[in-house]
Amino acid sequence: MSARIRRPAGAAGLTRLLCLVAVVAAVGLLPWLSGRDPALTVLRARSAEQEPTKEALDAVRRDLGLDAGPLSLLGDWAGGLVRGDFGTSWVSGTEVLPSVLSGLQVSLALMGAALAVAVLLACALVAPVLVRGRASAGAFAAMLAAVPEFLLATLVLLAFGVWLGWLPTSGWVGPQYMVLPALALAVPAGGLLGRLVADALPAVLEERWAELWRGAGVSRARISAAALRRVLPPLVPQFGMVAVGLTGGAVAVETVFAVPGIGRTALGAAKSQDLPLLQGAVLALLALGLLAGALAALVRRRLLGPALRDAGLALPPLRPVRTPAAIPVTLFAGLAVTIGWGLLRDPYAVNTTARLAAPSWAHPLGTDGLGRDVLARLGHGAASTVGTAAAVCLLSLLVGLALGFLPGVAAGAADLANALPPVIVGILVAAAAGPGTGGAALAVALISWPPLAAHAAALVQEVRASSFLTAQRAIGAPPVWILTRHVLPSVAAPVARHALLRLPGIALALAALGFLGLGAQPPAPEWGLLLDESRAYVERAPWAALAPAVALALLAGLAVSGASYAQGRGMRKERRGSRVTRPVRKEAPVGAGV
Incomplete structure (x- = not known):
């Protein structure tokens, strides 16, 4: 028994160490992984007037050691860290x-x-x-x-x-x-x-x-x-x-x-x-x-x-907030009406004579600094914000289901993923591949799978220990049959609902990256980017900032109320199922973040 316990713990520790080494190595290889030419960046920082000729760029590469290859670059950087030398800024020197x-x-x-x-x-x-x-x-x-x-x-x-x-x-x-x-x-x-x-x-x-x-x-x-x-x-x-x-x-x-x-x-x-x-x-x-x-x-x-120390103390799961069904429905209806109204308008039409116009019938939410209709940009921005979040949810669901069958390996990687906020990962991805919607989606996907993997692992363990699977094995059912016809269907549906509940939170994480300039780029009407663009003239036209802010707040409210209502509904089903002694599927706990 003790050997069976130590083996997953050892696998988790090894995975945790390997993931940490991989992250540190990725940080050390940023100059090599970057999609831009570091030599060009340094040359422009040192002398903006100098022509970026091949000779000048080669000289900068030799000076920075960028021509020695990735392994040599990583070794020099790691050696400097050991000596307490973090290097020299390329911009300020x-x-x-x-x-x-x-x-x-x-x-x-x-x-x-x-x-x-x-x-x-x-x-x-x-x-x-x-x-x-x-x-x-x-x-x-x-x-x-x-x-x-x-x-x-x-x-x-x-x-x-x-x-x-x-x-x-x-x-x-x-x-x-x-x-x-x-x-x-x-x-x-x-x-x-x-x-x-x-x-x-x-x-x-x-x-x-x-x-x-x-x-x-x-x-x-x-x-x-x-x-x-x-x-x-x-x-x-x-x-x-x-x-x-x-x-x-x-x-x-x-x-x-x-x-x-x-x-x-x-x-x-x-x-x-x-x-x-x-x-x-x-x-x-x-x-x-x-x-x-x-x-x-x-x-x-x-x-x-x-x-x-080894056993710990167990507590009951978070109690679901008592949320009437009308609250998430109302929030969703409000967002849907606003988005649908905005989709009927042109989000890119520029009218400099109507810059920073107050809300009116012609522009129900006013205009931005270029005279573009805020309602139109809010509506069209929902497609990129929520659509990208849906793609990230699907990817996280697939990764979570796969790693749910490898709990020892997934635990170590999950510990490191939980220690990396989306913004930090977004900064690394943007430095390597440049800012953009794809990079922001990748950054959020890299750290959004641990809750789904933990949920899947708990369900896999529960289903494998059930009596009906023991009977299937006793009559000679092949493992592939048991996996595809019993285990996977029992696990996939609850984890898919869990992933759906995390959709608003993932959309908020993507909006945060857009707000910081790491996600969608202008002139895309992404919600976080809209909020960032409006900060330049927030004193003159606060409505331009309030529109995406209220939309994001409604999205946050929808995340809480929808998840709480769904969990409360799942717990009520579980109580009804326990009264008639039927097996039930565990629902995901309400959590925070992505």
Whole structure:
């Protein structure tokens, strides 16, 4: 038995190590993998007037060591890392390490402030549960967790920075410059943390030990503290995922508020093709994510103690938010009507005489900086945003189903994929292949499969252990027959529903990459790109920014309400099935992100 347990764990550890080495190697080979000529980038940075002749480009390649081949390039870069040498910036000509450390210091301060605010928000969401003994803010917490950081950053900048003028909107000079960025980072994280704890506490407070303590006259404060101590160990890995999410969200937030952090440094380096600076910044972000996961594992081990370290403590799954069917239907109908209306208009027609026009009957949502109809661009942008998300969902579904039959191998790769936010992967893909819709789709697909693979693996294990498969084997059914006629059909349908529920979240991830300039490029009417383009004139024409912002907010609401309604419906089916002793298929838990 122990050998069977160690083998998957060893496979997972080996896969985790191999994936980490592959990611680091890909970062080291960025100058070779890049679709652009690094020598041309460096030549233009050094002397914009010099002609890019073959002799000049060859001289730059020799100077940078780009003519030595990929293996030599990777070896020199890795050797420099061991010596603490991150190389020299191709654009500025300065050492990379000081720039990375400077940006990392700013980002750590921002993430620390955001984490503190997130914990306070989570405490506010959990407090009613400790007082009343039941969750009361599940829907509100779920909505907060679903709002993407780049969208929230734009909204708080508009509300508190532009319209009210209470706080500065850009820069990093004093503590007041930290408030809005930290708030934009903290709200989704705090909503997720609060919901995780608030949903787990009611079941813990109903356990036998809590009843005995109440009967013995133990104070409510002491019982609450013990319940929190009981809840935290199984949830600590999720807390680590929240910290990893902060590293990805920081890229968008630092860009919106012009904060000179490591995320903005990485994004700027990718756009300018300053690959040595990009390599150092990405390694710093990757190290932050891995460190967060390692600290979460260490804290969990300390909380469990030696007696429970191997077994852990199980908690019930997230309770579905009570969502009437009318809510997702209404949200979907609103989006569908807006998109359908916009599809009847021309999204590329330029009318400079109607630049930044206010909403009117001719232009129901106003016009943008080139006089293009915002409603038309919003409608046509849905095709690229949601259509690309559907393709990513299908690819993730196929990968998840395949890896569901290899849980030991998939576990190690999933750990590393979970430590890489979509923005970081998008930066790497954009640096290698250039920004575009295909690159953004690839970046999201590379990290969106782990939840589907975990769901598939659980279902495969359950189906293989069922009695009817034992009977099939006993009568001599071949393994291929059992796989194709019994196992795969039983697994594919629930995992496909799970993938469909993640469609809005994947669309939001693609919009985030478009907002950062890593996805669709102008003049494409992609939603994230629309929001980014409108920031230049947000004070004069806020409606141009509000239109894609509201559409993305509706998409986030649809993600939460649709997933919650579907899970609640699945749990009701499961209860009905258990009453008549019929086997049921497990539905996917409601989760955050992609």
